[in-house]
Amino acid sequence: MASEVPLPMTPPTSKPAISGPLRKKLQGYVGFANLPNQVHRKSVKKGFNFTIMVVGESGLGKSTLVNTLFNAPLYPPKEHVPLSDESPKTVSIQVLSTDIEENGVRLKLNVVDTPGFGDFINNEESWKPILETIESRFDAYLEQENRVNRSKITDTRVNACLYFIAPTGHSLKSLDIEFMKRLHNKVNLIPVIAKSDTMTNEEITAFKERILLDIAHHDIKIYHAQHYDCDDIETINETKDVMSKIPFAIVGSDRLVETSDGRQVRGRKYPWGIIEVDNEEHCDFVKLRQMLIRTHMEELREFTNDIHYENYRTEKLLAMGYQQDNTVFKEVDPLAKLEEERALHEAKLIKMEQDMKHVFQQKVQEKEAKLTQSEAELYAKHKEMKDALEKQRLDLEEKKRRIEQGRPLTPEKTKKKGFGFATK
Numbered sequence: 429m430a431s432e433v434p435l436p437m438t439p440p441t442s443k444p445a446i447s448g449p450l451r452k453k454l455q456g457y458v459g460f461a462n463l464p465n466q467v468h469r470k471s472v473k474k475g476f477n478f479t480i481m482v483v484g485e486s487g488l489g490k491s492t493l494v495n496t497l498f499n500a501p502l503y504p505p506k507e508h509v510p511l512s513d514e515s516p517k518t519v520s521i522q523v524l525s526t527d528i529e530e531n532g533v534r535l536k537l538n539v540v541d542t543p544g545f546g547d548f549i550n551n552e553e554s555w556k557p558i559l560e561t562i563e564s565r566f567d568a569y570l571e572q573e574n575r576v577n578r579s580k581i582t583d584t585r586v587n588a589c590l591y592f593i594a595p596t597g598h599s600l601k602s603l604d605i606e607f608m609k610r611l612h613n614k615v616n617l618i619p620v621i622a623k624s625d626t627m628t629n630e631e632i633t634a635f636k637e638r639i640l641l642d643i644a645h646h647d648i649k650i651y652h653a654q655h656y657d658c659d660d661i662e663t664i665n666e667t668k669d670v671m672s673k674i675p676f677a678i679v680g681s682d683r684l685v686e687t688s689d690g691r692q693v694r695g696r697k698y699p700w701g702i703i704e705v706d707n708e709e710h711c712d713f714v715k716l717r718q719m720l721i722r723t724h725m726e727e728l729r730e731f732t733n734d735i736h737y738e739n740y741r742t743e744k745l746l747a748m749g750y751q752q753d754n755t756v757f758k759e760v761d762p763l764a765k766l767e768e769e770r771a772l773h774e775a776k777l778i779k780m781e782q783d784m785k786h787v788f789q790q791k792v793q794e795k796e797a798k799l800t801q802s803e804a805e806l807y808a809k810h811k812e813m814k815d816a817l818e819k820q821r822l823d824l825e826e827k828k829r830r831i832e833q834g835r836p837l838t839p840e841k842t843k844k845k846g847f848g849f850a851t852k
């Protein structure tokens with residue numbers, strides 16, 4: 429929306445013909461509604477960091493899918509054989525990184541390829557190194573977060589884990605269940621049916637249903653895409669469409685094959701026809717790629733940070749003995765806060781009133797004590813004067829009696845024994 433607003437002017441060299449403020453048309457919308465675009469532009473410029481982990485039994489096409497997914501030769505192409513012992517295996521956890529640019533968006537893609545399991549007699553603990561890898565990446569992030577200078581944090585946390593299920597057509601194997609249960613609280617788990625070109629469409633549909641039932645039965649939490657309660661019906665439908673494909677039935681191939689009508693497509697050639705990787709009618713590869721790179725990449729990164737990493741961090745810090753005062757995170761209800769403030773204010777007033785009463789009582793008591801004391805003093809003085817007057821009166825009466833009786837005013841002093849003179 430273009431709008432007109434007055435712009436600050438530089439002083440004109442000659443007097444302009446118009447008298448009012450100079451009005452200029454803005455090139456684009458100005459306002460906070462533009463923020464998502466700004467964030468988007470910034471992210472596009474900075475580029476994204478996205479880490480995918482591929483996990484599954486040996487020979488299910490994990491490495492091939494990674495090449496197919498990003499249309500980049502992250503791995504040197506392997507021989508195009510269905511599954512043979514000669515096919516080079518991934519023997520240790522490998523990390524591959526590449527910069528991919530699509531429509532001007534830079535993507536730093538990291539792929540963690542894990543060695544296929546299931547080859548050993550005892551596969552019980554084959555999930556351990558995978559879990560350790562996920563956790564060590566959380567640890568690395570936590571360590572960087574706790575540094576004094578956190579301006580450059582490298583995020584290698586696993587954002588999505590593609591779990592490869594063998595195209596058996598039966599139910600999930602106990603090893604798959606064990607694996608998924610170990611990983612589901614640590615990473616966004618996305619189950620995929622590997623080599624789905626080895627199954628018919630009906631078999632795939634029935635297999636998907638069985639897998640989902642098994643997942644629900646064993647209470648395994650797989651990644652569930654959200655559509656943020658948005659009003660955009662297109663986004664809602666897109667998300668629903670993507671979700672309806674889980675577990676994605678995929679076909680991987682990093683080779684080009686020629687179709688009967690002469691097109692060069694990525695796919696796999698069979699005597700009965702060609703399976704096209706990028707054809708939605710043939711497999712769910714396009715939907716998986718769309719979800720990972722186009723529609724839900726940011727959400728996968730968010731879930732990793734807000735749910736999986738947060739849970740891990742909390743557990744880790746609690747185990748290290750850190751305590752948290754949860755009251756600081758108490759949600760503040762404005763009405764409750766107002767009520768709390770009012771109660772505090774009232775309590776303060778009551779206390780002030782009580783203090784004033786106390787001071788007043790103290791002052792009254794002091795005054796009373798003083799009055800009582802001066803009353804007592806006055807009384808004592810009065811008594812003293814009264815006694816003195818009484819004595820004076822008695823003296824005068826005595827004198828009067830003496831005069832009347834003709835006696836000297838002062839009584840004669842009695843001679844003291846043993847002395848030859850009398851005192852006056």
Ligand SMILES: Nc1nc2c(ncn2[C@@H]2O[C@H](COP(=O)(O)OP(=O)(O)OP(=O)(O)O)[C@@H](O)[C@H]2O)c(=O)[nH]1
Pocket residue numbers: 485486487488489490491492493506507508509510511512515516517518519542543544545622623624625626678679680681696
């Ligand atoms: N039919 C079919 N074969 C595939 C598919 N994807 C890969 N393959 C083949 O399966 C074989 C094994 O593929 P890889 O990508 O090496 O499998 P991996 O899971 O990485 O194997 P490990 O490294 O041992 O874990 C190769 O010969 C691939 O050409 C697919 O979708 N369909």
